[in-house]
Structure formats: structure tokens, C-alpha cells
Amino acid sequence: MPLLRTPGGGPPDPRPKAPAARDAPGAARRTGARTRASARRRGPRRFTRRDLAVIGLLLGIPVLLDMVIVWGPTLASVLLSFTSWDGIGDISWVGLRNYENLFTAYPAFWPAARHNLLWLAFLGLVATPFGLLLAVLVDRGVRFSRFYQSTLYMPVVLSLAVVGFIAQLILSRDQGALNAVLGNTADPTDWLGDRDLNIWMILLAAAWRHTGYVMILYLAGLKAVDPSLKEAAAIDGASEAQTFFRIVFPTLRPVNVIVGVITVIEALRAFDIVYAVNKGRNGLELLSVLVTDNIVGEASRIGFGSAIAVVLLLFSLGFVVTFLVQEIRGESRR
Incomplete structure (x- = not known):
């Protein structure tokens, strides 16, 4: 293989010029294969305690508010509809009498x-x-x-x-x-x-x-x-x-x-x-x-x-x- 002369007129470079463009797809495939193999070895990503805390806050607070503000009064109304209560005294069960x-x-x-x-x-x-x-x-x-x-x-x-x-x-x-x-x-x-x-x-x-x-x-x-x-x-x-x-x-x-x-x-x-x-x-x-x-x-x-x-x-x-x-x-x- 002929020696390549440097642009400044110095001594020739004995290293052959790598065919970068030709080998780029192969390098990309090899890199992707290594990445997939590494991902398979690692397995599914596990949530850290910080991730679980953030998810708990973002989902838990709205669900809790929905239960307290919406479903809690709804279920309480359904139960109270079968009772007689003035808000102060004792609650007495009357069944379907209210309806x-x-x-x-x-x-x-x-x-x-x-x-x-x-x-x-x-x-x-x-x-x-x-x-x-x-x-x-x-x-x-x-x-x-x-x-x-x-x-x-x-x-x-x-x-x-x-x-x-x-x-x-x-x-x-x-x-x-x-x-x-x-x-x-x-x-x-x-x-x-x-x-x-x-x-x-x-x-x-x-x-x-x-x-x-x-x-x-x-x-x-x-x-x-x-x-x-x-x-x-x-x-x-x-x-x-x-x-x-x-x-x-x-x-x-x-x-x-x-x-x-x-x-x-x-x-x-x-x-x-x-x-x-x-x-x-x-x-x-x-x-x-x-x-x-x-x-x-x-x-x-x-x-x-x-x-x-x-x-x-x-x-x-x-x-x-x-x-x-x-x-x-x-x-x-x-």
C-alpha cells in the first residue's frame, strides 16, 4: 500500500486511511446490538424510592381528594338516605320510609x-x-x-x-x-x-x-x-x-x-x-x-x-x- 503524504509536506503517514463512510452502517449495527444485549442483561428498569414517592404524590393526592370530596359524601348520602337524622341527635334506621x-x-x-x-x-x-x-x-x-x-x-x-x-x-x-x-x-x-x-x-x-x-x-x-x-x-x-x-x-x-x-x-x-x-x-x-x-x-x-x-x-x-x-x-x- 502506498504511503500517504501529509498536507504540509512532512513525512508520509504509514497508517492506512480508514473507510469511515463505508463502515458506518456496520458500526451502528454493532453498537445497537451491544446496547440491546446490555439492556437484556440489565432487565426492566426498577423505580427508585424517589420515583415511587413522586408517583405516589402525583397519583395519591388526586385520588385521595376525589375519595374525600366526591365519593365519600356520595356513599354517605346513600347510607343516610335510609336513616332519620336531624344532624344533632341519634341516627335511627328507617329503611325505605324516606323514599x-x-x-x-x-x-x-x-x-x-x-x-x-x-x-x-x-x-x-x-x-x-x-x-x-x-x-x-x-x-x-x-x-x-x-x-x-x-x-x-x-x-x-x-x-x-x-x-x-x-x-x-x-x-x-x-x-x-x-x-x-x-x-x-x-x-x-x-x-x-x-x-x-x-x-x-x-x-x-x-x-x-x-x-x-x-x-x-x-x-x-x-x-x-x-x-x-x-x-x-x-x-x-x-x-x-x-x-x-x-x-x-x-x-x-x-x-x-x-x-x-x-x-x-x-x-x-x-x-x-x-x-x-x-x-x-x-x-x-x-x-x-x-x-x-x-x-x-x-x-x-x-x-x-x-x-x-x-x-x-x-x-x-x-x-x-x-x-x-x-x-x-x-x-x-x-
Whole structure:
């Protein structure tokens, strides 16, 4: 092999030049083989005490808080629903007597249950489709879309208690803005005092807040839809309505699940808006208000109030589980 002369004109280098580029893949394979062999010898990585402590803190604290704040009171309510207790004296076991009195001898229960179902139907069949419509219109790229998003989403940052106070300012009989706009100052309509009207007015106020929430969720889902699907449908001659209901809307199934669960929860946990208006009385009875009146009120019938809470829990679980099962079955058939 000829000797290689150095660039500076010095003595030739007797060492042969290594074919680095040619041997690089082989070296990489050998290095990978040694790494895998070393990993097999070491076995699975074991957690150190520090790792276990960090995992315990990150998982243990949330689980503990969930047990203490959510599941603990839930199980306590289920047990107390079979007892008679005023919060101070002895707890006495009464079995199913609280449920029997609730269904047969408590006149406020059935109107409250109907109002909760009406609340669910209104939010699910009116507010949710309207929120979807607003999301579709904003997604089409209309002018000032950012302004519309901010304006329509603004009620979501308000609590339902604040929405209730706003409803009082607008719907009040004597000094409300709605009667002033309609010119009913001589014979004003009692929007919040009339039992035939107040539930619908409060539903409109609750839907005003719920619509913005639904709009943002669907808008996020529409932004994730592949534009090529719409283009292919347009090339095939599909109209905008056909493209939406046959192409776009089926791809929003995950968003539909989230919106459905949120709608059920919002409808069945409604409390603060009616309590801010008239403490949930005179046509605005809800199951959550009855729970508060019996547990926190002057009666202090904790066992009876716990029975109402259990019924409300069963309502919520029934709707949510049924909805999720239907969605999962529909997803598995696809």
C-alpha cells in the first residue's frame, strides 16, 4: 500500500486511511446490538424510592381528594338516605320510609322532577343545536368572527348565579328592561312571578350561557375536520347541507359525546340560577333546591334530603351511562 503524504509536506503517514463512510452502517449495527444485549442483561428498569414517592404524590393526592370530596359524601348520602337524622341527635334506621314519603307524600317532588326533565330537554333540543348552528356559521369565516366568538362565549365565564341576577334586572315586573322595551309599564307582565312563564324565562337565561359553551366545543371540532373531505364531497356534487350531515357531522362523534354528557350534567345540577331568582319556589322547583331545603333549611331532615340527592344521582347516572353506551355501540359498528 502506498504511503500517504501529509498536507504540509512532512513525512508520509504509514497508517492506512480508514473507510469511515463505508463502515458506518456496520458500526451502528454493532453498537445497537451491544446496547440491546446490555439492556437484556440489565432487565426492566426498577423505580427508585424517589420515583415511587413522586408517583405516589402525583397519583395519591388526586385520588385521595376525589375519595374525600366526591365519593365519600356520595356513599354517605346513600347510607343516610335510609336513616332519620336531624344532624344533632341519634341516627335511627328507617329503611325505605324516606323514599316512600318522597314519592307519595311530598308534593314538591314531582314538579321538581318534571322541571329537571324539562331543563334537560330544553338544553338538549334547543340550546345545543343552536350552539352547533353558531359554530358552523363562525367556522365559515364570516367577517369579525373573532368578535362573535368572544361575544358569544362571554356568558360562559359567568356563574349561573350571576346569570340569575341579570335575568332579574331584565325580567323584573316593575323595573325590568323587557317590560320597558315592550311598553308594558301600565300593566307589566310578571315574567318571574307567573308560574306559567317563569320557568321558560329562566330556561332562556340558562340556554344563553349553555349555547356559548356548546359553540366553542363544536367550533374546535370543526377546525379539526380535514378540508379534503369537504372538497371531495363538493367535487362529487354534494350540497353544503349534504356535506355537513353526511361528511362533517359524523366526524364530530367525539365532540357529540362530550357535549351530551355536559348537557346532562348542566341540566341536572342546575341550582344557583333559580335560587338567586326566588330561592327555587313558585314554579321554579328543582331537585337540587329540595335537597338544600331539607338538609340546610330549618327542617334539617338530613336523611330525607339524602334520599332526594340519591334520586338525583340515579337520574344523572341513568342518562349519562345510557348516552355513553349508545355512543360506544355506534362507534363499534363503524
